[in-house]
Amino acid sequence: MELVVNQKHYRLLVDPERRLLWVLRDELELTGAKYGCGEGQCGACTVLIDGAPIRSCITRASAVAGKQITTIEGLAQNGKLHALQEAFIEADAMQCGYCTPGMILSGVSLLKKTPQPSEPEIRRALEGNVCRCGTYPRIIRAVQIAGANSGVQHA
Amino acid sequence: MPEIELERYELFETPAYSFEPEQSDVLEMQRREFFKFLGGGLVLLLALDTRATAQESGRGPAFRGDARPPELAAWLHIAEDGSITVYTGKTEVGQNIRTSLAQAVAEELRTPIQSIRLVMADTDLTPYDLGTFGSRTTPLMAPQMKKVGAAAREALIDLAAEKWKLDRSSITVAAGVVKNNVTGEAVGLGELTRGQKLLRTISGAEAGAGSGVTPAAEWKLEGTSAAKLNALDMVTGAHRYTPDLTRPGMLYGRVLRPPAFNAKLASFDSKEASAIPDVVIMRDGDFAGAVALDEVTLGKAIGAIKAEWKTEPQPSNKELFTYLKEHPVTQSIAGEVGPGQLPIHGDIEQGLQAAAHQLEATYTVAYIAHVPLEPRSAVAEWNNGKLTVWTGTQRPWGVQGELAAAFKIPEDRVRVIVPDTGSAYGGKHTGEAAVEAARLAKAAGKPVKLIWSREEEFTWAYFRPAGLIEIRSGVSSDGLITAWEFHNYNSGPSAIETPYDIVNRTTQFHATESPLRQGSYRGLAATANHFARESHMDDLAAAVAMDPLEFRLKNLKNERLRAVLEAAAQKFGWGNSKSESSHGFGLACGVEKGGYVATCAEISIVTPEFLGAEVTPGPPTVKIERVVTAFECGAIVNPEHLRNQIEGAIVMGIGGALFEAVEFSNGRILNSRLSKYRVPRFSDLPVIETVLVDRKDLSSAGAGETPIVGLAPAVGNAIFHATGTRFRSLPMTPRGFVQPL
Numbered sequence: 001m002e003l004v005v006n007q008k009h010y011r012l013l014v015d016p017e018r019r020l021l022w023v024l025r026d027e028l029e030l031t032g033a034k035y036g037c038g039e040g041q042c043g044a045c046t047v048l049i050d051g052a053p054i055r056s057c058i059t060r061a062s063a064v065a066g067k068q069i070t071t072i073e074g075l076a077q078n079g080k081l082h083a084l085q086e087a088f089i090e091a092d093a094m095q096c097g098y099c100t101p102g103m104i105l106s107g108v109s110l111l112k113k114t115p116q117p118s119e120p121e122i123r124r125a126l127e128g129n130v131c132r133c134g135t136y137p138r139i140i141r142a143v144q145i146a147g148a149n150s151g152v153q154h155a
Numbered sequence: 156m157p158e159i160e161l162e163r164y165e166l167f168e169t170p171a172y173s174f175e176p177e178q179s180d181v182l183e184m185q186r187r188e189f190f191k192f193l194g195g196g197l198v199l200l201l202a203l204d205t206r207a208t209a210q211e212s213g214r215g216p217a218f219r220g221d222a223r224p225p226e227l228a229a230w231l232h233i234a235e236d237g238s239i240t241v242y243t244g245k246t247e248v249g250q251n252i253r254t255s256l257a258q259a260v261a262e263e264l265r266t267p268i269q270s271i272r273l274v275m276a277d278t279d280l281t282p283y284d285l286g287t288f289g290s291r292t293t294p295l296m297a298p299q300m301k302k303v304g305a306a307a308r309e310a311l312i313d314l315a316a317e318k319w320k321l322d323r324s325s326i327t328v329a330a331g332v333v334k335n336n337v338t339g340e341a342v343g344l345g346e347l348t349r350g351q352k353l354l355r356t357i358s359g360a361e362a363g364a365g366s367g368v369t370p371a372a373e374w375k376l377e378g379t380s381a382a383k384l385n386a387l388d389m390v391t392g393a394h395r396y397t398p399d400l401t402r403p404g405m406l407y408g409r410v411l412r413p414p415a416f417n418a419k420l421a422s423f424d425s426k427e428a429s430a431i432p433d434v435v436i437m438r439d440g441d442f443a444g445a446v447a448l449d450e451v452t453l454g455k456a457i458g459a460i461k462a463e464w465k466t467e468p469q470p471s472n473k474e475l476f477t478y479l480k481e482h483p484v485t486q487s488i489a490g491e492v493g494p495g496q497l498p499i500h501g502d503i504e505q506g507l508q509a510a511a512h513q514l515e516a517t518y519t520v521a522y523i524a525h526v527p528l529e530p531r532s533a534v535a536e537w538n539n540g541k542l543t544v545w546t547g548t549q550r551p552w553g554v555q556g557e558l559a560a561a562f563k564i565p566e567d568r569v570r571v572i573v574p575d576t577g578s579a580y581g582g583k584h585t586g587e588a589a590v591e592a593a594r595l596a597k598a599a600g601k602p603v604k605l606i607w608s609r610e611e612e613f614t615w616a617y618f619r620p621a622g623l624i625e626i627r628s629g630v631s632s633d634g635l636i637t638a639w640e641f642h643n644y645n646s647g648p649s650a651i652e653t654p655y656d657i658v659n660r661t662t663q664f665h666a667t668e669s670p671l672r673q674g675s676y677r678g679l680a681a682t683a684n685h686f687a688r689e690s691h692m693d694d695l696a697a698a699v700a701m702d703p704l705e706f707r708l709k710n711l712k713n714e715r716l717r718a719v720l721e722a723a724a725q726k727f728g729w730g731n732s733k734s735e736s737s738h739g740f741g742l743a744c745g746v747e748k749g750g751y752v753a754t755c756a757e758i759s760i761v762t763p764e765f766l767g768a769e770v771t772p773g774p775p776t777v778k779i780e781r782v783v784t785a786f787e788c789g790a791i792v793n794p795e796h797l798r799n800q801i802e803g804a805i806v807m808g809i810g811g812a813l814f815e816a817v818e819f820s821n822g823r824i825l826n827s828r829l830s831k832y833r834v835p836r837f838s839d840l841p842v843i844e845t846v847l848v849d850r851k852d853l854s855s856a857g858a859g860e861t862p863i864v865g866l867a868p869a870v871g872n873a874i875f876h877a878t879g880t881r882f883r884s885l886p887m888t889p890r891g892f893v894q895p896l
Contacts, residue, residue, distance in 0.1 A: 014449075018450070018451050022449065025399070026449060026450070031398075032393075033392075035530070037830075038608055038609055039830055072391065073391070075391075088390045089383075089387065092380075092796070092799055094383070095578070095800075096578040097385075097389030097390075097394060097575075098528040098578060100389045101390075126837050127837050130829070132527060132580075133578055133803045133806075133807075134835065136835075136836075137840065137843055138799065140837075140840075
């Protein structure tokens with residue numbers, strides 16, 4: 001199958017049963033997407049398919065062949081962090097950081113649709129992502145900061 | 156700083172498996188000249204002050220094999236290029252000590268925090284450490300870091316005085332340089348050591364008073380909100396947690412799990428599984444597993460093993476609390492020294508007789524799971540009889556010991572490396588995944604990575620102890636507590652003693668057998684004991700028709716606790732009337748591990764109608780609207796990270812307070828998935844406000860745990876305020892607001 005990950009094309013000979021998460025991690029060494037629950041409940045494995053967040057732990061790699069897959073490793077462009085990555089650092093929106101890649105990708109997808117989301121919109125969009133360290137208030141703030149900053153940039 | 160006692164549930168266990176040794180494992184390894192790898196520059200060693208730190212760092216005479224001087228607490232290296240590396244056995248699991256310890260060293264070396272690199276939790280490279288738990292890093296390890304940093308600074312001044320033939324008083328260290336105040340000449344911290352290899356040792360004792368350690372009132376870097384040091388790696392996905400590591404030729408491993416706890420492998424047929432190409436199946440006693448090239452093949456291989464297990468009947472959560480009371484343990488376990496009983500003060504019966512109101516109540520807490528988002532995992536590699544394991548654990552030397560014992564090899568043949576880990580919360584004291592990966596790697600003859608599935612994590616780790624608490628009390632008509640009798644069965648003795656001033660009182664911990672494997676958890680039993688005590692305090696206040704805050708203050712002399720209670724109440728607006736009848740206010744306070752906390756909560760009772768037509772009808776639910784926490788832990792090292800820990804503790808506390816509980820029956824966990832075990836999510840998040848009480852005159856205590864203890868009772872008291880219903884079991888509303896039996 002052919003996978004397009006972070007704008008790079010990969011030809012792979014893998015069992016079509018394999019979930020995208022493990023193909024990314026074990027075949028392409030893109031370990032930013034994490035295993036958390038294996039049933040799409042925690043969001044640690046979130047990656048973007050054509051800009052929309054999916055749970056890579058329950059998605060067959062073969063099902064997304066040829067589509068644009070974005071992982072956390074592909075978010076920064078030309079060495080410049082995405083506004084939400086910057087905002088996560090600014091808001092200290094992490095403790096252990098294990099949920100961070102999935103959180104950021106879910107947030108990026110939200111910001112693309114809704115550049116300045118309200119707090120309820122942020123909560124709803126990220127409800128499927130678990131931060132067991134409980135940094136939710138800071139993650140909300142980070143998304144708001146990124147939204148505000150992107151507004152400045154595009155103004 | 157009062158000595159912090161180890162809790163009985165800070166797990167110290169022998170490994171679950173014991174494997175037969177092979178001849179190749181017993182080869183003598185060459186001992187290393189330990190400090191050789193550091194290169195030139197200045198190495199500063201802090202020798203152990205055995206009186207103060209014997210448990211924390213450095214190990215006793217039983218230590219065997221290692222080439223390192225065992226009596227060292229910390230060491231620091233300033234290379235000729237000026238790079239500063241500090242070595243500590245502590246582990247980073249999200250509590251941000253990589254940052255706070257770097258702040259401590261940078262403060263003393265008068266250098267920017269970015270110039271400090273911390274090497275953490277590597278049994279070959281860092282000083283021995285008992286483990287990262289019990290909120291001990293800040294009160295016990297940070298002072299050691301400061302001593303070694305201050306001594307390095309003084310050593311640099313000595314070198315400069317010699318070089319410039321100048322009195323020490325004309326030399327200052329600031330902004331990362333050593334400065335000659337007469338000529339204005341300045342050199343980098345590494346330049347003074349160029350071409351030399353200097354080794355200095357200071358003793359912990361002499362590094363005490365007058366050692367040049369900077370007092371909190373003069374801190375410039377400590378006390379500020381330095382940003383998390385490796386945050387960039389977290390937001391780019393560059394950080395490699397244990398499950399992200401690879402080794403050349405590495406394979407993937409999985410353990411064959413029994414259907415129930417305490418099961419014995421009765422028959423084992425792996426013919427079909429072994430026939431799958433590139434698969435290794437192994438069995439050693441009751442341990443069996445598979446190794447393969449990828450996770451799909453691994454699943455097929457495990458599934459193809461025909462195994463029969465002999466199981467035995469075991470209790471379920473339905474009869475748990477009866478079971479606990481009926482199964483006392485009399486002998487000491489897990490290193491516990493006494494029965495956990497405190498002396499009886501005064502006369503309980505007399506106190507009860509003197510009371511205008513007597514109360515008696517029973518409280519329970521369920522087993523709960525840590526659910527660290529990074530499940531237990533390990534990468535294990537054997538090389539000429541030496542074993543190296545990367546794993547997320549809070550006790551690297553504990554895991555080293557487990558591995559050495561399991562494989563019957565000396566500890567210096569085992570290296571444990573702990574990458575910054577995807578959380579632990581007290582759940583990663585042990586090395587199950589490390590032992591399993593090492594056994595499979597040995598069978599495969601290749602490095603093996605093993606990542607526990609979420610179901611394994613929910614089943615084969617250990618749980619926060621369940622417990623039963625009974626309280627008898629009396630209160631006079633003017634609101635003084637006249638008697639207090641407190642019994643805790645199994646949950647644990649942390650923060651079991653009341654902070655209130657009660658003449659007639661007794662507090663007892665009763666060890667019992669536990670149907671499930673149990674161990675440390677953030678705050679340990681302090682959550683259960685505070686839940687019972689602070690819920691009961693509100694019932695006493697209600698009995699004499701007093702305001703809960705006023706009632707507490709009337710019975711409380713402890714100034715530090717009074718201060719946080721008053722600070723939280725003020726911020727919360729305690730005493731204001733509630734906006735809606737469905738809302739309620741509650742508060743709770745407590746002391747644990749040198750931290751003083753008060754929590755105020757506002758809740759609302761949400762009936763399903765309010766949620767719209769899509770929601771299926773059911774009982775009302777409890778929504779936590781707002782939480783105000785005031786916290787005091789001495790001099791604050793990093794205000795923003797402290798707030799982060801408090802907020803995190805509040806969020807985590809919501810789960811245990813309202814809905815988290817492990818369900819089990821006959822040796823099986825019934826809700827071993829995230830879809831069946833609810834953890835707090837964005838929708839559960841209340842407005843959280845924190846009030847930090849900074850006491851620069853007091854030494855810093857840890858803060859990762861204690862802020863959790865007030866949440867459950869404050870919420871319970873708020874539910875009582877809103878509805879008149881008292882919930883005495885944690886979790887309080889796992890199936891919504893249902894009247895307790």
